Amino acid sequence: VKEHANLFEPGDHASTFGGNPFxxxxxxxxxxxxxxxxxxxxxxxxxxxxxxxxxxxVQKFPNKLKEARGIGLMQGLVxxxxxxxxxxxxxxxxxxxxxxxxxxxxxxxxxxxxxxxSKSEIYQLLKRVESTFNNYY
Numbered sequence: 861v862k863e864h865a866n867l868f869e870p871g872d873h874a875s876t877f878g879g880n881p882f883x884x885x886x887x888x889x890x891x892x893x894x895x896x897x898x899x900x901x902x903x904x905x906x907x908x909x910x911x912x913x914x915x916x917x918v919q920k921f922p923n924k925l926k927e928a929r930g931i932g933l934m935q936g937l938v939x940x941x942x943x944x945x946x947x948x949x950x951x952x953x954x955x956x957x958x959x960x961x962x963x964x965x966x967x968x969x970x971x972x973x974x975x976x977x978s979k980s981e982i983y984q985l986l987k988r989v990e991s992t993f994n995n996y997y
Contacts, residue, residue: 903975906982907932910971913986921993926967933975937989939967945997953996959988 894900907930914928914935926938939947947963947970954961964970973985 897976899975903932906973906977906979907935909979909982910935910973910985913982914971914989917986917989917993920990921997924993924997930971933973933977935971936964937969937971939969941967950992950996954988954992957988957991957995959985959992961989 918925918928926940930936946966951963962970
């Protein structure tokens with residue numbers, strides 16, 4: 861098998877469909893819509909709102925949460941090492957609150973809402989995180 865590893869030179873193997881017209885049009889459409897909707901500005905605003913709300917939750921649950929961290933709309937809550945539940949446990953309970961989160965390791969709850977999330981939807985997300993802590997922990 862080792863002798864076959866030398867068959868390709870850099871640049872020989874590329875994406876089969878990477879440069880096709882459909883993929884190019886899709887990428888261009890995303891760029892145009894991102895600009896037209898002023899999406900990056902909205903992401904910064906909503907990301908700040910989300911982070912501020914998560915920091916308040918850390919203050920409300922200091923025995924469970926160590927910190928809030930992240931950038932833009934990719935945010936996380938870090939659980940204290942000594943607590944008995946994991947981010948995966950939280951993820952399962954959050955589903956009961958109609959909240960979809962992701963475990964990013966055993967002690968980080970990752971929140972990655974859609975880029976088009978509204979101010980009121982961020983508020984609902986934060987309330988559901990709080991409800992998950994209140995109802996299960």
